[in-house]
Amino acid sequence: MPIIISENTVDSDFINKVEEISGQPFHKCMQCGTCSGSCPMIEKMVLTPRSVLQMTNFGMKEKVSEANTVWLCASCHTCLVRCPRGLDLPKIMEAIRLLTLRKNQNYIEPFEIEKERIAELPPIALVSCFRKHTA
Ligand code: SF4
Numbered sequence: 001m002p003i004i005i006s007e008n009t010v011d012s013d014f015i016n017k018v019e020e021i022s023g024q025p026f027h028k029c030m031q032c033g034t035c036s037g038s039c040p041m042i043e044k045m046v047l048t049p050r051s052v053l054q055m056t057n058f059g060m061k062e063k064v065s066e067a068n069t070v071w072l073c074a075s076c077h078t079c080l081v082r083c084p085r086g087l088d089l090p091k092i093m094e095a096i097r098l099l100t101l102r103k104n105q106n107y108i109e110p111f112e113i114e115k116e117r118i119a120e121l122p123p124i125a126l127v128s129c130f131r132k133h134t135a
């Protein structure tokens with residue numbers, strides 16, 4: 001799918017904030033796709049990790065923020081180990097998540113999860129999920 005960029009889609013404040021929070025020079029990404037090819041969550045992601053890097057470089061805040069990719073990232077660090085540019089993609093994913101959470105917007109609402117479902121899930125998974133997905 002081609003990425004359409006216009007002046008209206010480029011949010012330079014978003015680019016600067018992601019770079020500041022993550023501490024990663026993500027403009028060095030050469031779009032090789034190794035991260036996407038290595039990611040264990042790729043089948044569930046709307047945008048690939050490579051696309052998130054590309055769109056973040058283009059300041060496409062809305063598209064990146066609306067996709068589930070940064071929320072599904074398991075922070076497994078496989079992409080970090082394999083990236084030929086040494087980019088810490090999990091930190092970039094975290095920075096993008098933080099920009100939403102800092103606005104007090106949750107990705108999931110704990111009180112909306114069915115009680116039966118909570119009873120089935122391991123407590124450590126729930127705690128980890130709430131820490132990552134709620135403000
Ligand atoms: S592996 Fe690194 S350089 Fe390659 S697309 Fe992913 S982030 Fe960019």
Ligand code: SF4
Pocket residue numbers: 035038039040041049072073074075076077078079080089090093
């Ligand atoms: S850290 Fe996230 S993006 Fe990178 S390979 Fe693991 S799940 Fe995929």
